Amino acid sequence: MTHSTPGIRPAAVAGTFYPGSASVLAGDLRRLLDDTPAAQTTQERQEGRPKAIIAPHAGYVYSGPIAASVYAPLHALRATIRRVVLLGPTHRVAVAGLALPSASAFATPLGEVALDMAAIASIAHLPQVVVSDAAHAMEHSLEVQLPFLQTVLERFTLVPLAVGRASAAEVAEVLEALWGGDETLLVISSDLSHYLPYAIARKTDNETARHIVALDARIDHQQACGATPVNGLLLAARRHGLQARLVDLRNSGDTAGDRSRVVGYGAFAFTPVNTDVH
Template sequence: MDKNVEVNWIQSREASHSGSWYSDDPDVLSNQLSNWINTQQVPQCNSRLRAIISPHAGYSYSGSTAAFAYSAIDTSMVSRVIILGPSHHVYLPGCALSVAKQFQTPLGTLHNDTQFCTDLLTSHSDSFSVMNKRTDEAEHSIEMQMPYLAHIFGKTENTLDRVSFVCVMVGALSNSSEKRIGNIVAEWLNDSRNLLVISSDFCHWGNRFQFTTKCINGEEIYENIERLDRQGMQLIEAKDASGFSSYLSQTKNTICGRHPIALLLYAINTLGSSKFDVKFVQYRQSSKCRSQRDSSVSYASAIITSNPSNPPQ
Protein backbone atom coordinates (compact mmCIF):
# COMPACT_ATOMS: atom_id res chain seq x y z
CA MET A 1 0.00 0.00 0.00
CA ASP A 2 1.31 3.45 -0.91
CA LYS A 3 2.41 5.66 1.94
CA ASN A 4 0.16 8.70 2.36
CA VAL A 5 1.60 11.86 0.87
CA GLU A 6 2.37 14.77 3.16
CA VAL A 7 0.00 17.66 2.49
CA ASN A 8 0.75 21.15 3.77
CA TRP A 9 -2.79 22.11 4.70
CA ILE A 10 -3.75 25.74 5.15
CA GLN A 11 -6.47 26.72 7.56
CA SER A 12 -8.85 28.60 5.31
CA ARG A 13 -9.72 29.72 1.80
CA GLU A 14 -11.25 33.18 1.93
CA ALA A 15 -14.33 34.19 -0.05
CA SER A 16 -12.21 36.31 -2.37
CA HIS A 17 -15.01 37.17 -4.82
CA SER A 18 -17.60 38.21 -2.24
CA GLY A 19 -18.50 41.87 -2.39
CA SER A 20 -17.93 41.94 -6.15
CA TRP A 21 -19.22 38.82 -7.90
CA TYR A 22 -21.87 38.31 -5.22
CA SER A 23 -22.98 40.12 -2.08
CA ASP A 24 -20.86 39.91 1.05
CA ASP A 25 -23.90 40.75 3.19
CA PRO A 26 -25.28 37.44 4.57
CA ASP A 27 -28.87 38.66 4.77
CA VAL A 28 -28.87 40.16 1.29
CA LEU A 29 -27.21 37.09 -0.21
CA SER A 30 -29.46 34.60 1.58
CA ASN A 31 -32.60 36.46 0.52
CA GLN A 32 -31.37 36.66 -3.05
CA LEU A 33 -30.66 32.93 -3.27
CA SER A 34 -33.93 32.05 -1.55
CA ASN A 35 -35.91 34.21 -3.96
CA TRP A 36 -34.27 32.61 -6.98
CA ILE A 37 -34.82 29.08 -5.69
CA ASN A 38 -38.40 29.76 -4.61
CA THR A 39 -39.41 31.44 -7.87
CA GLN A 40 -37.91 28.86 -10.22
CA GLN A 41 -39.87 25.85 -11.33
CA VAL A 42 -38.24 23.04 -9.38
CA PRO A 43 -37.31 20.11 -11.65
CA GLN A 44 -39.16 16.93 -10.78
CA CYS A 45 -36.58 14.35 -9.71
CA ASN A 46 -38.16 10.92 -9.63
CA SER A 47 -34.77 9.30 -9.06
CA ARG A 48 -31.58 9.98 -7.14
CA LEU A 49 -29.75 13.19 -8.07
CA ARG A 50 -26.07 12.38 -8.66
CA ALA A 51 -24.68 15.56 -10.22
CA ILE A 52 -25.55 19.02 -11.50
CA ILE A 53 -24.07 21.37 -14.08
CA SER A 54 -24.17 24.97 -12.88
CA PRO A 55 -22.82 28.29 -14.26
CA HIS A 56 -20.20 30.36 -12.47
CA ALA A 57 -20.57 33.99 -13.55
CA GLY A 58 -21.41 36.83 -11.21
CA TYR A 59 -24.76 36.18 -9.56
CA SER A 60 -26.40 39.16 -11.26
CA TYR A 61 -25.79 37.33 -14.54
CA SER A 62 -26.09 33.62 -13.78
CA GLY A 63 -27.46 33.27 -10.25
CA SER A 64 -31.05 32.74 -11.34
CA THR A 65 -29.99 30.09 -13.86
CA ALA A 66 -27.99 28.20 -11.23
CA ALA A 67 -31.09 28.08 -9.02
CA PHE A 68 -32.74 25.62 -11.41
CA ALA A 69 -30.03 23.06 -10.64
CA TYR A 70 -29.62 23.79 -6.94
CA SER A 71 -33.35 23.60 -6.29
CA ALA A 72 -33.24 19.91 -7.24
CA ILE A 73 -30.83 18.92 -4.44
CA ASP A 74 -32.12 16.86 -1.52
CA THR A 75 -29.54 17.67 1.16
CA SER A 76 -30.55 14.69 3.31
CA MET A 77 -29.18 12.32 0.66
CA VAL A 78 -25.68 13.84 0.43
CA SER A 79 -22.60 13.26 2.59
CA ARG A 80 -19.92 14.71 0.32
CA VAL A 81 -19.99 17.36 -2.41
CA ILE A 82 -17.24 17.33 -5.04
CA ILE A 83 -16.94 20.52 -7.10
CA LEU A 84 -15.12 20.32 -10.43
CA GLY A 85 -14.34 23.67 -12.01
CA PRO A 86 -12.09 24.81 -14.87
CA SER A 87 -8.90 26.78 -14.44
CA HIS A 88 -9.15 30.31 -15.86
CA HIS A 89 -5.81 31.75 -14.75
CA VAL A 90 -3.12 29.06 -14.64
CA TYR A 91 -2.09 26.32 -17.03
CA LEU A 92 -2.64 22.91 -15.54
CA PRO A 93 -2.12 19.63 -17.44
CA GLY A 94 -3.97 17.59 -14.81
CA CYS A 95 -6.20 18.36 -11.84
CA ALA A 96 -5.38 20.20 -8.62
CA LEU A 97 -7.00 20.02 -5.20
CA SER A 98 -7.54 22.80 -2.71
CA VAL A 99 -5.51 22.29 0.47
CA ALA A 100 -7.62 24.63 2.58
CA LYS A 101 -9.21 22.88 5.54
CA GLN A 102 -12.13 25.28 5.39
CA PHE A 103 -13.85 27.29 2.67
CA GLN A 104 -15.32 30.57 3.84
CA THR A 105 -18.58 32.00 2.50
CA PRO A 106 -20.80 34.82 3.81
CA LEU A 107 -23.36 32.12 4.66
CA GLY A 108 -21.17 29.73 6.61
CA THR A 109 -18.03 27.63 6.51
CA LEU A 110 -17.63 24.55 4.31
CA HIS A 111 -15.26 21.84 5.53
CA ASN A 112 -12.82 20.07 3.23
CA ASP A 113 -12.69 16.28 3.23
CA THR A 114 -8.97 16.18 3.91
CA GLN A 115 -8.78 12.38 4.13
CA PHE A 116 -10.46 12.01 0.74
CA CYS A 117 -7.95 14.46 -0.74
CA THR A 118 -4.98 12.74 0.88
CA ASP A 119 -6.10 9.35 -0.41
CA LEU A 120 -6.59 10.78 -3.89
CA LEU A 121 -3.15 12.41 -3.96
CA THR A 122 -1.60 9.17 -2.73
CA SER A 123 -3.35 6.85 -5.17
CA HIS A 124 -3.38 9.08 -8.25
CA SER A 125 -0.34 11.33 -8.03
CA ASP A 126 -0.01 11.20 -11.83
CA SER A 127 -3.35 12.97 -12.24
CA PHE A 128 -3.84 15.09 -9.11
CA SER A 129 -1.65 17.74 -7.49
CA VAL A 130 -2.37 20.61 -5.11
CA MET A 131 -2.88 24.31 -5.76
CA ASN A 132 -1.48 27.09 -3.64
CA LYS A 133 -3.63 29.61 -1.79
CA ARG A 134 -3.11 32.37 -4.37
CA THR A 135 -4.21 30.15 -7.26
CA ASP A 136 -7.13 28.82 -5.23
CA GLU A 137 -8.47 32.24 -4.27
CA ALA A 138 -7.94 33.72 -7.74
CA GLU A 139 -10.17 31.09 -9.38
CA HIS A 140 -13.89 31.89 -9.44
CA SER A 141 -15.34 28.77 -11.08
CA ILE A 142 -15.34 26.78 -7.85
CA GLU A 143 -16.01 29.62 -5.43
CA MET A 144 -19.19 30.68 -7.24
CA GLN A 145 -20.78 27.35 -6.27
CA MET A 146 -19.95 27.72 -2.57
CA PRO A 147 -22.53 30.31 -1.44
CA TYR A 148 -25.32 28.27 -3.02
CA LEU A 149 -24.02 25.13 -1.29
CA ALA A 150 -23.69 26.91 2.05
CA HIS A 151 -27.21 28.27 1.62
CA ILE A 152 -29.00 25.02 0.83
CA PHE A 153 -27.00 22.80 3.18
CA GLY A 154 -27.04 25.40 5.94
CA LYS A 155 -30.83 25.58 6.08
CA THR A 156 -30.93 22.33 8.06
CA GLU A 157 -29.34 22.37 11.50
CA ASN A 158 -25.86 20.79 11.63
CA THR A 159 -25.92 19.83 7.93
CA LEU A 160 -22.91 22.01 7.10
CA ASP A 161 -20.93 20.16 9.78
CA ARG A 162 -22.16 16.76 8.57
CA VAL A 163 -21.35 17.24 4.88
CA SER A 164 -17.80 17.55 3.55
CA PHE A 165 -16.66 19.36 0.41
CA VAL A 166 -13.87 18.71 -2.08
CA CYS A 167 -12.67 21.29 -4.61
CA VAL A 168 -11.05 20.07 -7.83
CA MET A 169 -9.57 22.47 -10.36
CA VAL A 170 -9.58 20.79 -13.77
CA GLY A 171 -6.82 21.78 -16.15
CA ALA A 172 -6.42 21.71 -19.93
CA LEU A 173 -6.67 17.94 -20.19
CA SER A 174 -5.80 15.94 -23.27
CA ASN A 175 -8.44 13.52 -24.48
CA SER A 176 -6.46 10.59 -23.08
CA SER A 177 -6.25 12.35 -19.70
CA GLU A 178 -9.99 13.00 -19.76
CA LYS A 179 -10.60 9.29 -20.25
CA ARG A 180 -8.11 8.28 -17.54
CA ILE A 181 -9.34 10.75 -14.94
CA GLY A 182 -12.92 10.07 -16.01
CA ASN A 183 -12.43 6.53 -14.71
CA ILE A 184 -11.52 8.00 -11.32
CA VAL A 185 -14.49 10.36 -11.37
CA ALA A 186 -16.65 7.30 -12.11
CA GLU A 187 -15.78 5.99 -8.65
CA TRP A 188 -17.08 9.22 -7.13
CA LEU A 189 -20.21 9.19 -9.25
CA ASN A 190 -20.89 5.57 -8.36
CA ASP A 191 -21.01 6.42 -4.64
CA SER A 192 -24.58 7.48 -3.94
CA ARG A 193 -23.43 9.54 -0.94
CA ASN A 194 -21.61 11.93 -3.28
CA LEU A 195 -22.99 14.87 -5.23
CA LEU A 196 -20.88 16.16 -8.11
CA VAL A 197 -21.12 19.84 -9.04
CA ILE A 198 -19.79 20.55 -12.54
CA SER A 199 -19.04 24.25 -12.93
CA SER A 200 -19.30 25.64 -16.45
CA ASP A 201 -20.54 28.53 -18.51
CA PHE A 202 -21.31 28.00 -22.18
CA CYS A 203 -20.55 30.12 -25.25
CA HIS A 204 -18.45 33.25 -24.72
CA TRP A 205 -19.25 35.22 -27.86
CA GLY A 206 -17.72 38.47 -29.10
CA ASN A 207 -14.46 40.09 -30.07
CA ARG A 208 -13.41 40.44 -26.44
CA PHE A 209 -13.53 36.64 -26.21
CA GLN A 210 -11.87 36.23 -29.61
CA PHE A 211 -14.79 34.11 -30.74
CA THR A 212 -17.51 34.97 -33.25
CA THR A 213 -19.64 32.88 -35.60
CA LYS A 214 -21.40 33.30 -38.92
CA CYS A 215 -25.18 33.39 -38.96
CA ILE A 216 -27.18 31.42 -41.50
CA ASN A 217 -30.63 31.84 -43.04
CA GLY A 218 -31.06 35.35 -41.68
CA GLU A 219 -30.91 34.33 -38.02
CA GLU A 220 -29.94 36.82 -35.34
CA ILE A 221 -26.55 36.38 -33.69
CA TYR A 222 -28.11 35.39 -30.37
CA GLU A 223 -30.15 32.73 -32.17
CA ASN A 224 -26.98 31.42 -33.78
CA ILE A 225 -25.30 31.26 -30.36
CA GLU A 226 -28.20 29.35 -28.86
CA ARG A 227 -28.24 26.90 -31.75
CA LEU A 228 -24.51 26.31 -31.26
CA ASP A 229 -24.90 25.83 -27.51
CA ARG A 230 -27.85 23.49 -27.85
CA GLN A 231 -25.89 21.25 -30.21
CA GLY A 232 -23.42 20.72 -27.38
CA MET A 233 -26.16 20.40 -24.78
CA GLN A 234 -27.86 17.68 -26.84
CA LEU A 235 -24.61 15.70 -26.95
CA ILE A 236 -24.25 16.08 -23.18
CA GLU A 237 -27.83 14.89 -22.67
CA ALA A 238 -27.05 11.96 -24.98
CA LYS A 239 -24.04 11.21 -22.72
CA ASP A 240 -21.89 11.14 -25.86
CA ALA A 241 -18.36 11.84 -24.62
CA SER A 242 -16.63 11.29 -27.96
CA GLY A 243 -19.31 13.24 -29.81
CA PHE A 244 -18.91 16.16 -27.41
CA SER A 245 -15.15 16.10 -27.98
CA SER A 246 -15.64 16.13 -31.76
CA TYR A 247 -18.19 18.93 -31.48
CA LEU A 248 -15.71 21.10 -29.57
CA SER A 249 -12.98 20.40 -32.11
CA GLN A 250 -15.25 21.29 -35.01
CA THR A 251 -17.09 24.31 -33.63
CA LYS A 252 -14.45 25.72 -31.25
CA ASN A 253 -17.32 26.73 -28.96
CA THR A 254 -15.91 28.52 -25.94
CA ILE A 255 -17.45 26.34 -23.22
CA CYS A 256 -15.04 27.08 -20.38
CA GLY A 257 -16.03 24.01 -18.37
CA ARG A 258 -15.58 21.63 -21.28
CA HIS A 259 -13.00 19.53 -19.42
CA PRO A 260 -15.06 19.08 -16.21
CA ILE A 261 -18.06 18.22 -18.41
CA ALA A 262 -15.93 15.72 -20.34
CA LEU A 263 -14.87 14.06 -17.08
CA LEU A 264 -18.52 13.68 -16.14
CA LEU A 265 -19.39 12.17 -19.52
CA TYR A 266 -16.49 9.71 -19.48
CA ALA A 267 -17.43 8.75 -15.91
CA ILE A 268 -20.99 8.06 -17.03
CA ASN A 269 -19.73 6.03 -19.99
CA THR A 270 -17.50 4.00 -17.67
CA LEU A 271 -20.40 3.11 -15.39
CA GLY A 272 -22.88 2.59 -18.23
CA SER A 273 -24.77 5.36 -19.98
CA SER A 274 -28.12 3.64 -19.48
CA LYS A 275 -27.71 4.04 -15.72
CA PHE A 276 -28.01 7.84 -15.85
CA ASP A 277 -30.29 10.52 -17.23
CA VAL A 278 -29.00 14.00 -18.09
CA LYS A 279 -31.44 16.86 -18.56
CA PHE A 280 -30.84 20.57 -19.07
CA VAL A 281 -33.44 22.54 -17.14
CA GLN A 282 -32.53 26.14 -17.95
CA TYR A 283 -30.64 28.15 -20.56
CA ARG A 284 -30.14 31.88 -20.98
CA GLN A 285 -27.67 34.45 -22.30
CA SER A 286 -26.26 37.50 -20.56
CA SER A 287 -27.48 39.63 -23.47
CA LYS A 288 -28.94 39.19 -26.94
CA CYS A 289 -26.21 39.88 -29.48
CA ARG A 290 -27.39 41.53 -32.68
CA SER A 291 -24.19 43.09 -34.02
CA GLN A 292 -20.50 42.24 -34.20
CA ARG A 293 -19.89 44.92 -31.56
CA ASP A 294 -21.92 43.00 -28.99
CA SER A 295 -20.81 40.24 -26.65
CA SER A 296 -22.49 37.70 -24.41
CA VAL A 297 -21.94 34.64 -22.24
CA SER A 298 -24.37 31.72 -22.14
CA TYR A 299 -25.46 29.96 -18.96
CA ALA A 300 -27.11 26.57 -18.55
CA SER A 301 -28.13 24.30 -15.69
CA ALA A 302 -28.53 20.54 -15.85
CA ILE A 303 -29.43 17.74 -13.48
CA ILE A 304 -27.95 14.26 -13.68
CA THR A 305 -29.95 11.48 -12.04
CA SER A 306 -29.56 7.74 -11.73
CA ASN A 307 -32.02 5.70 -13.74
CA PRO A 308 -34.37 4.10 -11.16
CA SER A 309 -34.80 1.00 -13.30
CA ASN A 310 -31.05 0.52 -13.71
CA PRO A 311 -29.18 2.39 -10.94
CA PRO A 312 -25.36 2.39 -10.76
CA GLN A 313 -25.37 1.59 -7.04
Protein backbone atom coordinates in the same frame (compact mmCIF):
# COMPACT_ATOMS: atom_id res chain seq x y z
CA MET B 1 -5.38 44.99 6.74
CA THR B 2 -7.12 41.63 6.84
CA HIS B 3 -5.35 38.36 7.42
CA SER B 4 -6.66 35.02 6.23
CA THR B 5 -6.89 32.24 8.78
CA PRO B 6 -4.31 29.49 8.21
CA GLY B 7 -5.87 26.48 6.56
CA ILE B 8 -8.89 28.39 5.26
CA ARG B 9 -9.21 29.53 1.67
CA PRO B 10 -11.00 32.89 2.00
CA ALA B 11 -13.71 34.05 -0.37
CA ALA B 12 -12.07 35.79 -3.33
CA VAL B 13 -15.05 37.03 -5.36
CA ALA B 14 -17.56 37.94 -2.64
CA GLY B 15 -18.70 41.46 -3.39
CA THR B 16 -18.11 41.07 -7.13
CA PHE B 17 -19.62 37.83 -8.45
CA TYR B 18 -22.12 37.73 -5.58
CA PRO B 19 -22.91 39.90 -2.53
CA GLY B 20 -20.26 40.16 0.16
CA SER B 21 -22.83 40.66 2.92
CA ALA B 22 -24.10 37.41 4.43
CA SER B 23 -27.63 38.77 4.90
CA VAL B 24 -27.86 40.21 1.39
CA LEU B 25 -26.39 37.03 -0.10
CA ALA B 26 -28.81 34.82 1.83
CA GLY B 27 -31.73 36.96 0.67
CA ASP B 28 -30.61 36.90 -2.95
CA LEU B 29 -30.16 33.13 -2.89
CA ARG B 30 -33.58 32.60 -1.33
CA ARG B 31 -35.21 34.72 -4.03
CA LEU B 32 -33.33 32.92 -6.81
CA LEU B 33 -34.27 29.50 -5.45
CA ASP B 34 -37.87 30.48 -4.72
CA ASP B 35 -38.26 31.83 -8.25
CA THR B 36 -37.44 28.43 -9.72
CA PRO B 37 -40.60 27.14 -11.43
CA ALA B 38 -42.38 24.56 -9.28
CA ALA B 39 -42.82 22.38 -12.36
CA GLN B 40 -39.05 22.01 -12.64
CA THR B 41 -38.74 20.85 -9.05
CA THR B 42 -41.60 18.39 -9.52
CA GLN B 43 -40.05 17.00 -12.70
CA GLU B 44 -36.71 16.61 -10.92
CA ARG B 45 -38.40 14.45 -8.28
CA GLN B 46 -40.07 12.38 -10.96
CA GLU B 47 -36.81 11.93 -12.84
CA GLY B 48 -35.05 10.55 -9.78
CA ARG B 49 -32.22 11.49 -7.45
CA PRO B 50 -29.47 13.53 -9.13
CA LYS B 51 -26.02 12.00 -8.80
CA ALA B 52 -24.39 14.90 -10.63
CA ILE B 53 -25.20 18.35 -11.91
CA ILE B 54 -23.67 20.90 -14.24
CA ALA B 55 -24.18 24.53 -13.17
CA PRO B 56 -22.90 27.86 -14.55
CA HIS B 57 -20.44 30.10 -12.73
CA ALA B 58 -20.87 33.72 -13.80
CA GLY B 59 -21.93 36.55 -11.53
CA TYR B 60 -25.29 35.78 -9.94
CA VAL B 61 -27.00 38.66 -11.75
CA TYR B 62 -26.18 36.87 -15.00
CA SER B 63 -26.26 33.13 -14.31
CA GLY B 64 -27.86 32.90 -10.86
CA PRO B 65 -31.36 32.02 -12.12
CA ILE B 66 -29.99 29.20 -14.30
CA ALA B 67 -27.88 27.81 -11.45
CA ALA B 68 -30.85 28.02 -9.08
CA SER B 69 -32.92 25.86 -11.42
CA VAL B 70 -30.65 22.86 -10.84
CA TYR B 71 -29.87 23.59 -7.18
CA ALA B 72 -33.44 24.08 -5.91
CA PRO B 73 -34.45 20.40 -6.24
CA LEU B 74 -31.42 19.35 -4.18
CA HIS B 75 -33.10 20.77 -1.08
CA ALA B 76 -35.12 17.55 -0.95
CA LEU B 77 -31.82 15.67 -0.53
CA ARG B 78 -30.39 18.01 2.10
CA ALA B 79 -30.31 15.33 4.80
CA THR B 80 -28.72 12.72 2.51
CA ILE B 81 -25.93 14.49 0.64
CA ARG B 82 -22.90 14.72 2.89
CA ARG B 83 -20.06 15.19 0.40
CA VAL B 84 -19.77 17.37 -2.67
CA VAL B 85 -17.09 16.72 -5.27
CA LEU B 86 -16.75 20.07 -7.07
CA LEU B 87 -14.82 20.50 -10.33
CA GLY B 88 -14.38 23.65 -12.36
CA PRO B 89 -11.96 25.05 -14.93
CA THR B 90 -9.05 27.30 -14.05
CA HIS B 91 -9.40 30.86 -15.36
CA ARG B 92 -6.35 32.67 -13.94
CA VAL B 93 -3.56 30.21 -13.24
CA ALA B 94 -2.44 27.50 -15.64
CA VAL B 95 -2.01 24.10 -14.04
CA ALA B 96 -1.26 20.62 -15.33
CA GLY B 97 -3.82 18.14 -14.07
CA LEU B 98 -6.50 18.53 -11.42
CA ALA B 99 -5.44 20.79 -8.58
CA LEU B 100 -6.38 20.41 -4.93
CA PRO B 101 -5.68 23.19 -2.42
CA SER B 102 -3.67 22.69 0.74
CA ALA B 103 -6.46 24.35 2.72
CA SER B 104 -8.69 22.44 5.13
CA ALA B 105 -11.76 24.62 4.55
CA PHE B 106 -13.26 27.12 2.08
CA ALA B 107 -14.99 30.25 3.38
CA THR B 108 -17.89 32.29 1.97
CA PRO B 109 -19.94 35.00 3.66
CA LEU B 110 -22.31 32.19 4.73
CA GLY B 111 -19.61 30.36 6.70
CA GLU B 112 -16.93 27.75 6.24
CA VAL B 113 -17.10 24.42 4.41
CA ALA B 114 -14.67 21.78 5.64
CA LEU B 115 -12.74 19.79 3.07
CA ASP B 116 -13.07 16.01 3.08
CA MET B 117 -9.49 15.17 3.97
CA ALA B 118 -10.02 11.40 3.79
CA ALA B 119 -11.44 11.67 0.26
CA ILE B 120 -8.61 13.97 -0.74
CA ALA B 121 -6.07 11.48 0.60
CA SER B 122 -7.74 8.73 -1.42
CA ILE B 123 -6.92 10.45 -4.74
CA ALA B 124 -3.53 11.90 -3.82
CA HIS B 125 -1.71 8.98 -5.45
CA LEU B 126 -3.18 9.64 -8.90
CA PRO B 127 -0.56 11.23 -11.15
CA GLN B 128 -2.98 13.79 -12.57
CA VAL B 129 -3.87 15.09 -9.07
CA VAL B 130 -1.62 17.92 -7.85
CA VAL B 131 -1.70 20.55 -5.12
CA SER B 132 -1.79 24.21 -6.16
CA ASP B 133 -2.99 26.95 -3.86
CA ALA B 134 -2.30 29.45 -6.64
CA ALA B 135 -4.84 27.74 -8.88
CA HIS B 136 -7.51 28.14 -6.18
CA ALA B 137 -6.62 31.54 -4.72
CA MET B 138 -8.66 33.71 -7.12
CA GLU B 139 -10.64 31.04 -8.95
CA HIS B 140 -14.35 31.87 -9.15
CA SER B 141 -15.66 28.76 -10.92
CA LEU B 142 -15.67 26.73 -7.70
CA GLU B 143 -16.38 29.51 -5.22
CA VAL B 144 -19.64 30.73 -6.75
CA GLN B 145 -21.18 27.26 -6.35
CA LEU B 146 -20.58 27.16 -2.60
CA PRO B 147 -23.28 29.62 -1.39
CA PHE B 148 -25.89 27.68 -3.38
CA LEU B 149 -24.69 24.43 -1.82
CA GLN B 150 -24.60 25.99 1.66
CA THR B 151 -28.20 27.09 1.18
CA VAL B 152 -29.80 23.92 -0.20
CA LEU B 153 -27.86 21.33 1.82
CA GLU B 154 -27.50 20.87 5.57
CA ARG B 155 -23.99 19.65 6.37
CA PHE B 156 -21.48 18.54 3.79
CA THR B 157 -17.76 18.30 3.22
CA LEU B 158 -16.07 19.38 0.03
CA VAL B 159 -13.54 18.01 -2.46
CA PRO B 160 -12.61 21.02 -4.66
CA LEU B 161 -10.66 20.39 -7.85
CA ALA B 162 -9.51 23.14 -10.20
CA VAL B 163 -9.12 21.47 -13.58
CA GLY B 164 -6.36 22.57 -15.90
CA ARG B 165 -4.59 20.65 -18.66
CA ALA B 166 -5.97 17.13 -18.39
CA SER B 167 -7.78 14.58 -20.49
CA ALA B 168 -11.41 13.63 -20.07
CA ALA B 169 -10.26 10.14 -19.11
CA GLU B 170 -8.07 11.57 -16.33
CA VAL B 171 -11.03 13.53 -14.97
CA ALA B 172 -13.27 10.46 -15.20
CA GLU B 173 -10.69 8.43 -13.24
CA VAL B 174 -10.80 10.95 -10.40
CA LEU B 175 -14.61 11.00 -10.42
CA GLU B 176 -14.61 7.21 -10.33
CA ALA B 177 -12.40 7.20 -7.25
CA LEU B 178 -14.72 9.66 -5.48
CA TRP B 179 -18.05 8.29 -6.81
CA GLY B 180 -19.37 6.98 -3.51
CA GLY B 181 -23.08 6.42 -2.95
CA ASP B 182 -26.12 8.59 -2.30
CA GLU B 183 -24.09 10.67 0.14
CA THR B 184 -21.90 12.04 -2.67
CA LEU B 185 -22.97 14.69 -5.18
CA LEU B 186 -20.79 15.57 -8.18
CA VAL B 187 -20.92 19.20 -9.30
CA ILE B 188 -19.33 20.40 -12.52
CA SER B 189 -19.00 24.16 -12.92
CA SER B 190 -19.10 25.41 -16.51
CA ASP B 191 -20.46 28.21 -18.65
CA LEU B 192 -21.18 27.58 -22.32
CA SER B 193 -20.37 29.76 -25.35
CA HIS B 194 -18.68 33.12 -24.86
CA TYR B 195 -19.23 36.52 -26.49
CA LEU B 196 -21.33 35.47 -29.47
CA PRO B 197 -24.30 37.47 -30.79
CA TYR B 198 -27.54 36.36 -29.10
CA ALA B 199 -29.05 34.34 -31.96
CA ILE B 200 -25.78 32.55 -32.76
CA ALA B 201 -25.21 31.80 -29.07
CA ARG B 202 -28.66 30.25 -28.75
CA LYS B 203 -28.02 27.98 -31.71
CA THR B 204 -24.53 27.05 -30.49
CA ASP B 205 -25.65 26.36 -26.92
CA ASN B 206 -28.61 24.29 -28.05
CA GLU B 207 -26.24 22.10 -30.03
CA THR B 208 -23.90 21.79 -27.04
CA ALA B 209 -26.83 20.85 -24.82
CA ARG B 210 -27.80 18.09 -27.25
CA HIS B 211 -24.29 16.65 -27.02
CA ILE B 212 -24.33 16.77 -23.22
CA VAL B 213 -27.74 15.09 -22.97
CA ALA B 214 -26.47 12.40 -25.36
CA LEU B 215 -23.42 11.89 -23.07
CA ASP B 216 -21.19 12.71 -26.04
CA ALA B 217 -17.84 13.54 -24.43
CA ARG B 218 -16.52 15.63 -27.30
CA ILE B 219 -17.33 19.12 -26.03
CA ASP B 220 -14.65 21.66 -26.90
CA HIS B 221 -13.62 24.84 -25.12
CA GLN B 222 -15.47 27.07 -27.56
CA GLN B 223 -18.66 25.28 -26.55
CA ALA B 224 -17.97 25.28 -22.79
CA CYS B 225 -15.18 26.82 -20.72
CA GLY B 226 -15.42 23.80 -18.44
CA ALA B 227 -15.22 21.36 -21.33
CA THR B 228 -12.58 19.17 -19.69
CA PRO B 229 -14.49 18.43 -16.46
CA VAL B 230 -17.76 18.24 -18.42
CA ASN B 231 -16.31 15.61 -20.75
CA GLY B 232 -14.92 13.69 -17.79
CA LEU B 233 -18.37 13.63 -16.20
CA LEU B 234 -19.96 12.49 -19.46
CA LEU B 235 -17.56 9.54 -19.66
CA ALA B 236 -18.24 8.58 -16.05
CA ALA B 237 -22.00 9.07 -16.45
CA ARG B 238 -22.07 6.72 -19.42
CA ARG B 239 -20.06 4.12 -17.48
CA HIS B 240 -22.44 4.33 -14.52
CA GLY B 241 -25.65 4.27 -16.54
CA LEU B 242 -26.75 7.82 -15.80
CA GLN B 243 -29.04 9.82 -18.03
CA ALA B 244 -28.64 13.56 -18.53
CA ARG B 245 -31.51 16.03 -18.55
CA LEU B 246 -31.44 19.66 -19.60
CA VAL B 247 -32.94 21.72 -16.76
CA ASP B 248 -32.38 25.26 -18.06
CA LEU B 249 -30.62 26.90 -20.99
CA ARG B 250 -30.30 30.66 -21.27
CA ASN B 251 -27.66 33.32 -21.71
CA SER B 252 -26.69 36.71 -20.35
CA GLY B 253 -28.92 38.36 -22.95
CA ASP B 254 -31.89 36.71 -21.24
CA THR B 255 -30.92 37.80 -17.73
CA ALA B 256 -28.89 40.98 -17.30
CA GLY B 257 -26.78 41.78 -20.35
CA ASP B 258 -27.16 43.21 -23.82
CA ARG B 259 -27.55 40.82 -26.73
CA SER B 260 -24.61 41.82 -28.91
CA ARG B 261 -22.08 39.64 -27.03
CA VAL B 262 -23.54 37.08 -24.65
CA VAL B 263 -22.32 34.21 -22.49
CA GLY B 264 -24.30 30.97 -22.47
CA TYR B 265 -25.44 29.16 -19.33
CA GLY B 266 -26.77 25.62 -19.04
CA ALA B 267 -28.03 23.58 -16.09
CA PHE B 268 -28.09 19.78 -16.34
CA ALA B 269 -29.01 16.96 -13.95
CA PHE B 270 -27.70 13.40 -14.17
CA THR B 271 -29.75 10.58 -12.68
CA PRO B 272 -29.64 6.77 -12.78
CA VAL B 273 -31.55 5.37 -15.75
CA ASN B 274 -33.34 2.72 -13.70
CA THR B 275 -34.33 4.85 -10.71
CA ASP B 276 -37.44 3.48 -9.02
CA VAL B 277 -39.83 6.35 -8.37
CA HIS B 278 -42.50 5.84 -5.71
